[in-house]
Amino acid sequence: MLLPLYPLRFQPLLKRYLWGGRRLGTTLGKPLGEGSDYAESWEIADHDADQSIVAEGPLAGATLAELVSRRAGELLGRHALQGGNRFPLLFKYLDCQRDLSVQVHPDDAAAALLDPPDLGKTEAWLILDAPAGSRLYAGLRPGVDREFLRREVAAGQTERCLHSFEPRAGDCIFIPAGTVHALGAGLLVAEIQQASDTTYRLFDWNRAGPDGQPRTLHVEQALDAIDYAAVAVTPRWPQPTEQPLVERLVACDKFVLDRWRPDGPQPLGGDERFHILSVLTGELTVASGELPPVPLRRGETLLLPASLPAATIAPRGACTLLDMYLP
Numbered sequence: 001m002l003l004p005l006y007p008l009r010f011q012p013l014l015k016r017y018l019w020g021g022r023r024l025g026t027t028l029g030k031p032l033g034e035g036s037d038y039a040e041s042w043e044i045a046d047h048d049a050d051q052s053i054v055a056e057g058p059l060a061g062a063t064l065a066e067l068v069s070r071r072a073g074e075l076l077g078r079h080a081l082q083g084g085n086r087f088p089l090l091f092k093y094l095d096c097q098r099d100l101s102v103q104v105h106p107d108d109a110a111a112a113l114l115d116p117p118d119l120g121k122t123e124a125w126l127i128l129d130a131p132a133g134s135r136l137y138a139g140l141r142p143g144v145d146r147e148f149l150r151r152e153v154a155a156g157q158t159e160r161c162l163h164s165f166e167p168r169a170g171d172c173i174f175i176p177a178g179t180v181h182a183l184g185a186g187l188l189v190a191e192i193q194q195a196s197d198t199t200y201r202l203f204d205w206n207r208a209g210p211d212g213q214p215r216t217l218h219v220e221q222a223l224d225a226i227d228y229a230a231v232a233v234t235p236r237w238p239q240p241t242e243q244p245l246v247e248r249l250v251a252c253d254k255f256v257l258d259r260w261r262p263d264g265p266q267p268l269g270g271d272e273r274f275h276i277l278s279v280l281t282g283e284l285t286v287a288s289g290e291l292p293p294v295p296l297r298r299g300e301t302l303l304l305p306a307s308l309p310a311a312t313i314a315p316r317g318a319c320t321l322l323d324m325y326l327p
Contacts, residue, residue: 005059006308008054009055009302010055011052012030013045015040016037019039019100020040021036021039028299042092044276045087047197051064068085071305075307077306089195091191093188093191096183096188099183100184102203103201103202104179104180104222114198119198122175122177122193124193126257127171127173127188129169130167132166134187135185136164136166137159138163138173140180140228146226176227176230190278192322192324201216204217251327255326264315269288269308270308270311273326276302277301278324279299282320283298284314284315285314
């Protein structure tokens with residue numbers, strides 16, 4: 001007999017890269033070890049060997065891939081029959097202490113031709129912290145075409161081709177597959193994306209990697225993947241929804257991203273699709289049916305399976321919550 005599903009909390013999957021720091025621990029409460037290069041915390045992930053593992057309850061120790069394989073109908077609801085054998089979204093936090101490489105991701109059609117095949121990677125960023133003077137790179141400058149970009153990359157001057165701006169905390173930036181982008185030093189970011197990790201590095205600021213050698217670039221693959229019409233990407237204006245305390249930040253064919261600022265108990269879910277919830281500020285509880293309420297604090301993430309009835313979220317004071325789901 002299968003154990004019933006319940007609101008699922010997963011162990012964070014920590015990634016260490018040369019551009020990371022320690023704010024995943026000091027600001028978001030992740031369990032860091034020694035070192036100052038903790039770059040990403042994958043909160044919800046089902047991508048090859050990178051697997052979220054259930055942290056508590058009767059299903060503790062199960063991977064997200066196992067749940068998708070055995071319980072797709074309950075977990076994904078109305079989206080269970082749309083094809084694919086993995087959980088479709090990946091949610092993470094990033095601590096950018098140094099500029100990230102300039103990169104681009106393929107779309108679904110191009111990624112499907114890879115060996116092994118992958119999904120494309122459309123993503124969205126929510127800026128949690130942006131010190132004065134920090135930069136964000138998104139899209140090309142108007143007039144930049146493939147050959148001009150190729151010449152500037154070869155000359156080590158890729159930045160001349162990039163649109164950039166100084167972001168602010170609370171900004172949301174939508175990055176469709178094919179958009180050239182880079183997060184700048186100092187940014188703390190929440191990211192929702194398709195469950196893909198295919199990245200083409202176009203430029204790495206002429207710097208060396210940990211071994212003292214330049215990091216590998218994928219210039220030709222990047223030039224092929226770039227959407228040259230994606231220019232001057234700017235933060236999105238939040239759109240109102242039917243719920244006065246909920247703003248829609250992104251609605252595309254890959255995911256929906258809503259920002260909640262609840263001032264009292266509110267229903268959420270119960271619509272035959274899963275919901276990824278993550279607290280950006282404050283804390284709240286999530287109660288589903290007769291199950292005990294689950295507390296969530298800043299930086300903590302919960303997956304509500306599609307089979308559950310509508311949950312009740314109850315903030316404890318001022319609170320900001322991200323809600324992410326399929327359209």
